[in-house]
Every structure is written in C-alpha cells, then in structure tokens.
Amino acid sequence: MDDKLYLLCTIFAARADITNSSLLYDQANGNFTQECFDALCILWPELMDPNGLSFVFQQGPSDDQVQLSDPNDLMMNLLEVDNKLIPIIELEHDIVHERSEKVKDFVSKRILQLEQDSLITFDNILSNWLRRRILVCDEFNPNNVLFNEPLWETHSKDDIKFAQWISGIIKPLSYLNLRSGSKTLKIKDFENFKPVDIINLILGNINDDEYNLSIDASIIIQELIPYLKYSKAYDIFLDIVFNPSVFRFDTAVNYYNFRQLYSLLSNEIPIEFKEKLEELSLKIIYDNSANMLNVTSSSELEQLLTQFSPGTKVKSTSLTANNLKWFAHYMNLCFQGYSLSDINAICQSSEQEQLAHFASMVKGKICNSQSQQTIDVISNLISESKIKEKQIFTNLTIDKQISIFVEILLELGEFDLLQNFVTLNNSKLEENVLEKYFWNFFNNATNGLKSRPEIKKAEKTLQLMDVQNSTVYKHLHTLLKVADTLSRYSINLGKGIPFKPCNIFEFKYNPSKLISILLELNRDLYKDVANSMNLIDQLVEAMQISREHLDRESEYNKILVIHIDHALVNMDFTFAFQKSKELLRRDSVSTYWATVFQVCKFINPNWIDSEVPTEYLILQLELLGDLLSVCPADGLDIVVSQWSGAELELSTRNLIDDKYSIENMGSGNEFSQAINLLNDVSNSFTNFLSAVNNN
Structure with missing residues (x-):
C-alpha cells in the first residue's frame, strides 16, 4: 500500500474515524494490507465503542501485498471527505516514507509485545487480529475483559478454535475478576499461568489445610469447567484436587465442596477421564467415610455411591463401587457408627471375630429398636449372605447367623419372635400373665406414643392376648390409641408434672x-x-365407663363450654359466639348460662379504644336475647342490665362513619365473618323485648 495511504489509515485509526477507516477498508477491494490491518488494531483508541470496528468483519484482509488498482483515486476519495488531510499528501516523498516507517515500527513492536511468550495463535487472520485487539484493550482496561464482546459475538461462530479461547479463557477470567474485586488479572497474564495456578485461583487454594470456603456452583460452571475444557488440564486438576488430603470431610463445607465438584464435573468431564474421576472420588469416600458421617447421614452416603458405575474400582484397593454401596446400605440399616473401612475390616476378619461382631450388632440393633422392621433388617442381612458381593460376615454360615439371632431374641424377650412362635406352634399362653405384662408395660410408660418402647411392648403383648380372645380386649386397643393421640400434644398435670399414659x-x-x-x-x-368429642368417646370406651354414669349429650354440653372458654382466652369472639348459639339450642344448658354471658360482655383489649366493634355489639345483643330463655331467675337482672348497656352503646354509634366497625379496623377476613354471622341474626331487639315482657 502507498505510504500516503498508510499514513491516512493510521490517522483514521488513531482518531477512531469510522467513516474514513471503513471507506479505506471497503475501497481496497480485498487488498487491505496486513500493516494497515495491524494499525487499526494498535492505534484505534482502547476505550472507544468496539462496534466502531465492526466494518473489519464485513470482509477479510488478504495475505498478499498486491498494489491497489488505483491508489490515487482512492486517495482523492478520502481527501474529499476530509480536506484537512491534504497537507500530509503534499509532503515530500521521503518525509512521508520516513513517518510511515516509524509508525510501522511502533505498531510492529506493540504486536511483538502482545505476542511475547504466547503460544496461542489461530489459523484465521481475523481471529488473530481480534485476539490482539482484545489484548490491547485489556492492557489499558483489565477491569472489563468482555469489552470487545460485540465484535466476537458474530465472528466466533466462524472460528471454533477462537470460540474455544473465548469460552475457556476470556469468559472464565471475566467471572474470576468480577469475584476478585480490585485484584484483577490481565488476559495475557492469565494465559501464561500454569494450569495448577489457574485452578488454585479459581478454587481459592483448595488444597490448603485451612481452606474453608464454600464453592458456589456458578464458579464450577462458569470458570472451572470451561477452563478445563479449553486447557485439557483434567489430569492435573484431578491429581491436585481429588485426593483424600484435600477432601477430608472434616467439615460440612468440605463435604459440600466435594459433592458440588463431583456432581457437576461428572456430567462434563470427557469419557477418557471419567473413570479416573470416579476412582479418585471413591478413594476419597472410602478413606474419609468416618468423617463424612459426622456431617451427613449413612443414607446420603448410600445415595451418593449409587451415582458411580458399579464396577469402578476404589483406587489402590480391590473394592468396587458396588461393594461400597452395599457397605453403606448395611451401615444405614444396622451398622450405625461404622465406617466403610470398618465394614471392610469385618469382611477380612476371622470367624471368631465375625461372630463377636454379628452378636454385638444384633443385640445393639434390637435393644435400640424393638420392632418387626429390625427383625426384617437382620433377616435380610442373613439372607443376602448368599450373594458374594453382598457378604459382610464371610466366615459365618447362614445357619450359624440364624442360631445367634434366635438366641439373642429369646434372651431379650423379643415379642415379635414370641408371637411367631405361638402362631406357628398353635400354643396357648395364660391370659392373666399376658394381662399382667400389658399393665406393667403400660403403667411404666412415660409417654403414650406408639413408637415408645414400653407402649410397643404393651401392644405386642396385646397382640398375643388377641390370639387368645380378640373380642375381649378391644377396649385396650382403644386405650393405646387414645394414649398415643394424647401424647402428641403438650399436657401437664401441674408445674413440672408431665402427663403419663397411666394418668x-x-x-x-x-x-x-x-x-x-x-x-x-x-x-x-x-x-x-x-376432636375433643372423639377423645371423650375413646376415653369412655378405653376405661369402660358406663353410659349410665356418663351421658354423652351432657358431656357434649361440657365440651362446648370448655371450647367457648378457651375461644375467649384466645380472643376469638366469632368462634365463641357460634358455639354459644349452638349451646343455647341444646337441652339442659341453663347451668352454663354464665359462660354464654361472658361472651355477651366480652371485650378484646386489642380493639380500638377497647370498645366492642359495632357488628359484634349487635351479635352480643342477639346472644343476650337467646340467653334470656335459658337464664335462671337470679340471672335475669344481670342479663337485662348488660342488654341496656349494649343497647345504649349501640345508639351512640355513628353507623354512617363508624370508627368502631370491623370494616374500618382493616381486618377484611374478620369483617367478612362478622357479616356472615349478621346475616343469620334474627330481630334481636323484638325478640328480647318480647321476652322481657313475657317474664
């Protein structure tokens, strides 16, 4: 390209002259020289909108340096746009050439600086140009690695290798810089770091003993995985990160980081590294399962191991993922407190040692939970000993295991086995003996929940009693049921006196x-x-109370009164009103008139000015009218007096703009309930006055 045109090109680039630069670029007919191309990259102001350089990607430059077909015409076109450039054209040839060479030398040196120590190049000329441009801007402003994103968004689709560089270097660095705050890294420095350094940058020196940072999933997805894909540094990463000294599982955070990394990497890591990832992860789990159980459960350990290929070996052992899965399964069911290495040690022990372990496990399991489920668990453990990969007690025959199991059950008085024995052998046990044990278990129970040991024993005893005579003991089943129900609530018989089933x-x-x-x-x-009446019915049946001594209708009246009292305690006027209406519709309720009267004069201190809301005042008048019909003679004056006071208060209310209306108190739900109740209210005033006259 002519020196004069080159100088014009550099001037246009230096002042970010999009119009003239694009004109020069377009009219070069594909013969835009590499020197001009480099000048655009280096001299274009770093902070100018990158979209200004989009014209570069409208056509690609040529590698050859063929002279433009008519540079004079092109120069004239450029000067017509900006005649201030004419003095440059009129300079002597030697001066123009000298200036041109100086600029070329400057640009060339900057290019060399950018490429120094860099091993990254692309086959596509535009990709190399854009990479250099990105580095130029980053040197000036490393806080915005994504500054040139508008330029590469379109171009990266045409060059896979360049797109990989963007996704594996640029984008991870942008997220890393964003997290690092003021400690930003430049692209060139980031590129030249060793993989181990970048991994430590991303994860924050995870192999330090004092490391306690929680690794967010976004760090793995946005930074680590893209970088590993680009750098192919999986081996290095696995060696420095996935080892038992890094993931000791001594803290919940440490275990969480392992789960995060493994679950996200296992879906992204290339197949050729998947086996190594699993082997190393299994080794970590195997070596540190004791610590792991301090921060999570054996059931989660079992679930975690199902994510591995069954045949994958635990590194440096002959064990497989499937072996560990079954170890964890048994740890979850009956080897609480054991680690994976503990279970493996049992597998390798002698017959006498295995016998001691088995007996200890069975006795501990039954003492901890006397249930049919416990028996099933141990029975399954024995049964699964037929399958080699599921064996724990490798030196104990199935018959030997069964013998130990039965002896311990009998020693502990396990009633499930006793029930089976009775059923299978058609034996009959003395009912009075069974009843004695039932009441011993029931009376000694400190809690009536059916899951509690003494209640479970009582229930098992009752099942044996049912074998003798199922119809006689129906009330005892109800007793256990009501004891279980009551024990699910908070009940005290006094300060510091908890409720027990025998109470x-x-x-x-x-x-x-x-x-x-x-x-x-x-x-x-x-x-x-x-619910209360259901409990009453159960109590009557459980204690075999005669209905002659306890009338259900009268008991229901008592229950209504209790619920009305507690509704007032809980400031629930609406419910108290409803149940008072129900009570007054029943027979023989005059005894409870005082309870209803409390509803009639109830005031919630939380009401505005401690005044009864107008809607509730009307309901109280209604209730007073109903109360008159059941109130004993000595209570009439009190009821009438309360009516008079309520009626007087109602007459003073401004019903058009009533500050005491529930509607104006801001409680829409309470207002709706009150309106529904008012819709059912009779003409209280008429009823009441008629009642007064009749009395």
Missing part, C-alpha cells in the same frame, strides 16, 4: 377435665370440638 384413669369420672387441660397447653385445638 388417663385419674379422669375416669370426669373425662372432660382432661380435655380442659389439653386445651390449656394446645391453643390451636380450641376450634376442634369434634
């Missing part, structure tokens, strides 16, 4: 008293009258 019989002649105690400590139950 149920203290309420044989007043079961509603137990309901009252129940509601005192379980505030959410006051709305569930049906």
Whole structure:
C-alpha cells in the first residue's frame, strides 16, 4: 500500500474515524494490507465503542501485498471527505516514507509485545487480529475483559478454535475478576499461568489445610469447567484436587465442596477421564467415610455411591463401587457408627471375630429398636449372605447367623419372635400373665406414643392376648390409641408434672377435665370440638365407663363450654359466639348460662379504644336475647342490665362513619365473618323485648 495511504489509515485509526477507516477498508477491494490491518488494531483508541470496528468483519484482509488498482483515486476519495488531510499528501516523498516507517515500527513492536511468550495463535487472520485487539484493550482496561464482546459475538461462530479461547479463557477470567474485586488479572497474564495456578485461583487454594470456603456452583460452571475444557488440564486438576488430603470431610463445607465438584464435573468431564474421576472420588469416600458421617447421614452416603458405575474400582484397593454401596446400605440399616473401612475390616476378619461382631450388632440393633422392621433388617442381612458381593460376615454360615439371632431374641424377650412362635406352634399362653405384662408395660410408660418402647411392648403383648380372645380386649386397643393421640400434644398435670399414659384413669369420672387441660397447653385445638368429642368417646370406651354414669349429650354440653372458654382466652369472639348459639339450642344448658354471658360482655383489649366493634355489639345483643330463655331467675337482672348497656352503646354509634366497625379496623377476613354471622341474626331487639315482657 502507498505510504500516503498508510499514513491516512493510521490517522483514521488513531482518531477512531469510522467513516474514513471503513471507506479505506471497503475501497481496497480485498487488498487491505496486513500493516494497515495491524494499525487499526494498535492505534484505534482502547476505550472507544468496539462496534466502531465492526466494518473489519464485513470482509477479510488478504495475505498478499498486491498494489491497489488505483491508489490515487482512492486517495482523492478520502481527501474529499476530509480536506484537512491534504497537507500530509503534499509532503515530500521521503518525509512521508520516513513517518510511515516509524509508525510501522511502533505498531510492529506493540504486536511483538502482545505476542511475547504466547503460544496461542489461530489459523484465521481475523481471529488473530481480534485476539490482539482484545489484548490491547485489556492492557489499558483489565477491569472489563468482555469489552470487545460485540465484535466476537458474530465472528466466533466462524472460528471454533477462537470460540474455544473465548469460552475457556476470556469468559472464565471475566467471572474470576468480577469475584476478585480490585485484584484483577490481565488476559495475557492469565494465559501464561500454569494450569495448577489457574485452578488454585479459581478454587481459592483448595488444597490448603485451612481452606474453608464454600464453592458456589456458578464458579464450577462458569470458570472451572470451561477452563478445563479449553486447557485439557483434567489430569492435573484431578491429581491436585481429588485426593483424600484435600477432601477430608472434616467439615460440612468440605463435604459440600466435594459433592458440588463431583456432581457437576461428572456430567462434563470427557469419557477418557471419567473413570479416573470416579476412582479418585471413591478413594476419597472410602478413606474419609468416618468423617463424612459426622456431617451427613449413612443414607446420603448410600445415595451418593449409587451415582458411580458399579464396577469402578476404589483406587489402590480391590473394592468396587458396588461393594461400597452395599457397605453403606448395611451401615444405614444396622451398622450405625461404622465406617466403610470398618465394614471392610469385618469382611477380612476371622470367624471368631465375625461372630463377636454379628452378636454385638444384633443385640445393639434390637435393644435400640424393638420392632418387626429390625427383625426384617437382620433377616435380610442373613439372607443376602448368599450373594458374594453382598457378604459382610464371610466366615459365618447362614445357619450359624440364624442360631445367634434366635438366641439373642429369646434372651431379650423379643415379642415379635414370641408371637411367631405361638402362631406357628398353635400354643396357648395364660391370659392373666399376658394381662399382667400389658399393665406393667403400660403403667411404666412415660409417654403414650406408639413408637415408645414400653407402649410397643404393651401392644405386642396385646397382640398375643388377641390370639387368645380378640373380642375381649378391644377396649385396650382403644386405650393405646387414645394414649398415643394424647401424647402428641403438650399436657401437664401441674408445674413440672408431665402427663403419663397411666394418668388417663385419674379422669375416669370426669373425662372432660382432661380435655380442659389439653386445651390449656394446645391453643390451636380450641376450634376442634369434634376432636375433643372423639377423645371423650375413646376415653369412655378405653376405661369402660358406663353410659349410665356418663351421658354423652351432657358431656357434649361440657365440651362446648370448655371450647367457648378457651375461644375467649384466645380472643376469638366469632368462634365463641357460634358455639354459644349452638349451646343455647341444646337441652339442659341453663347451668352454663354464665359462660354464654361472658361472651355477651366480652371485650378484646386489642380493639380500638377497647370498645366492642359495632357488628359484634349487635351479635352480643342477639346472644343476650337467646340467653334470656335459658337464664335462671337470679340471672335475669344481670342479663337485662348488660342488654341496656349494649343497647345504649349501640345508639351512640355513628353507623354512617363508624370508627368502631370491623370494616374500618382493616381486618377484611374478620369483617367478612362478622357479616356472615349478621346475616343469620334474627330481630334481636323484638325478640328480647318480647321476652322481657313475657317474664
């Protein structure tokens, strides 16, 4: 290219002259020289909008240096656009040439500086140019690695190798710099780092003993995996990161980081490295499973091991992932407190040692949980000994294991086995003996939950009793059921006196008293009258209370009164009103008039000015009218007086702009409930006055 045209090109580039630069580029007819191309890269201002250089990608430069077909015409076109450049053209040839060479030398040196120590090149000329441009901008402003993203978004689609450089170097570095704050890295420095250094940069020196950072999934997905894909540094990464000294599982964070890295990498790592990843990971799990169980559960360990290929070997051992999975399975079921290496040690031990381990495990398991499930677990363990890869007690025959199992069950008085024995041998046990044990277990129980040991024993005893005579002991089944139900609530018989199942019989002649105690400590139950009556019915059946001594209708009235009282305690006027209406519709309720009267004069201190909302005042008037029909004579004056006061208060209310209306108190739900109740209210005033006149 002519020196004058080259100087014009450098001037246009230096002042980011998009119009003239693109004109020169377009009219070069594909013969835009590499020197001009480099000048655009180096001299174009670093902070100018990168979209200004988009014209470069409209056509590619040529490698040859063929003279332009008519440089004079091209120069004239450029000067027509900007005549201030004419003095440059009029300079003597030697001066123009000298200046041109100086600029070329400057640009060339900058290119060499950018490429120094770099092993990254692309086959595509535009890719190399854009990489240099990215490095130029990054040298000036390393805080914005993605500055030239508009340029590569389109171009990277045409060059896979360049796109890999963007995704494996540029983008991970941008995320890393964003996390690092002021400690930003330049692209050139990042490129020249060794893989081990970059891995430590991304993960934060994960192999340090004091490392306690939680690795976010975004770091792995956005930084680590793209870099590993680009650098092919999987071997290095696996060797320095996936080893038992890094992942000791001594903290929850350490275990979390392992799970994060393994789960995300296992789906992305090339197949040729997948086996190594699994082998190293299994070695980590095997060596540090004891620590792992301090931060997670054996069931999670079992679930984790299912993610590995069954035949993958544990590095430096003959064990496979499938072996470890079964070890973890048994650890979860009956070897709590053992590690994977502990289980493997049992497998390798002598017959006498295995016998001691088996007996200890069985006895501990049964003592810890006397249930059919426990028996099933141990039975399955024995049965699975037929399969080699599932064997734990390799030197004990199945018959020997069964013999030990049965002896321990009998020694501990396990009732499941006893029940099976009775059924299979058609034996009959003395009912009075079974009843004695039932009451011993029940009375010694400190909690009635069916999961508690003493209750479970009582239930198993009852099952044996049912074999003798199933119809006689129906009430005891109900007793266990109601004990279980009551024990799910908070109940105290006094300060520091917890409720025990045997206390149920203290309420044989007043079961509603137990309901009252129940509601005192379980505030959410006051709305569930049906639940209370269900408990009453169960108590009556469980304690075999005669209906002659306990009328259900009268008991229901008592329950309603208890629930009304607790509704007021919980400031629930609406519920108290509803149940008061229900109570007054029933027979023989005059005894409870005082409870209803409390509803009629109830005031919630949280109401505005401690005044009864107008809607509730009307409901109280309604209730007073109903109360008059059941109120004893000595209570009439009190009821009438309360009515008068409520009626007077209502007459003073401004019903058009009522500050005491629930609607104006901001409680939409409460207002809706009140309106629904008001819709059912009769003409209280008329009813009440008529009642007064009649009395």
